[in-house]
Amino acid sequence: MPFGPILLRSFYSRSSVEVGRELLGKVLVHGRTAGIIVETEAYPGGDDRASHSSRGITDRTRVIFGPPGHAYIYFIYGMYECLNIVAEPAGTPGCVLIRAIEPVAGIESMRRRRPSARGVEDLANGPGKLTLAMGITRRQYGADVTRGELVVRAPAEARQIEIVATPRVGITHCADRLLRFVIAGNRFVSK
DNA sequence: CAATAGATCATCT
DNA sequence: GATGATCTATTGC
Numbered sequence: 001m002p003f004g005p006i007l008l009r010s011f012y013s014r015s016s017v018e019v020g021r022e023l024l025g026k027v028l029v030h031g032r033t034a035g036i037i038v039e040t041e042a043y044p045g046g047d048d049r050a051s052h053s054s055r056g057i058t059d060r061t062r063v064i065f066g067p068p069g070h071a072y073i074y075f076i077y078g079m080y081e082c083l084n085i086v087a088e089p090a091g092t093p094g095c096v097l098i099r100a101i102e103p104v105a106g107i108e109s110m111r112r113r114r115p116s117a118r119g120v121e122d123l124a125n126g127p128g129k130l131t132l133a134m135g136i137t138r139r140q141y142g143a144d145v146t147r148g149e150l151v152v153r154a155p156a157e158a159r160q161i162e163i164v165a166t167p168r169v170g171i172t173h174c175a176d177r178l179l180r181f182v183i184a185g186n187r188f189v190s191k
Numbered sequence: 192c193a194a195t196a197g198a199t200c201a202t203c204t
Numbered sequence: 205g206a207t208g209a210t211c212t213a214t215t216g217c
């Protein structure tokens with residue numbers, strides 16, 4: 001493995017905003033594919049009406065209220081799946097949407113799964129695109145990302161990163177909050 | 192280039 | 205029965 005150690009559960013046991021910022025630059029790994037996280041969004045729950053968890057515990061949102069470091073994956077627009085990682089201590093809702101990655105391993109697999117992508121920068125520069133490219137589906141709903149097939153690792157060598165906060169994409173409620181985080185100047189963020 | 196339509200279904204009202 | 209944390213192809217300038 002050309003990456004650093006798997007992130008510990010304590011990493012995720014913080015506010016969703018902190019986890020959203022801290023996940024930038026980390027490495028998402030699924031099977032043979034891997035990519036550097038370059039864009040995230042925080043969904044704190046509670047009074048944030050844009051969060052799925054703001055309407056309470058349902059079959060879909062159950063995992064968001066559980067222990068941190070697990071995958072919340074949901075099906076949207078009849079076609080796409082989006083990957084979140086649960087933050088906050090158990091009992092408190094909150095999660096982070098992974099919106100884009102910079103592919104670093106398994107790029108041929110990603111190309112096969114995303115035939116409509118033109119260049120490498122189009123393989124996973126959006127929440128629906130990255131789950132397709134990496135083969136992530138609702139099968140891993142609730143998966144523990146501190147062990148197993150789907151994990152997040154520290155990068156091989158830490159690099160200095162400049163973070164920019166913007167409004168979240170595609171929501172109608174609370175659209176003014178600056179809860180989307182991107183690596184400044186990175187060309188793999190979504191358009 | 193920008194704007195828009197269409198695909199397609201789990202979830203919640 | 206309407207909606208949605210999206211993406212792609214197509215149309216029009």
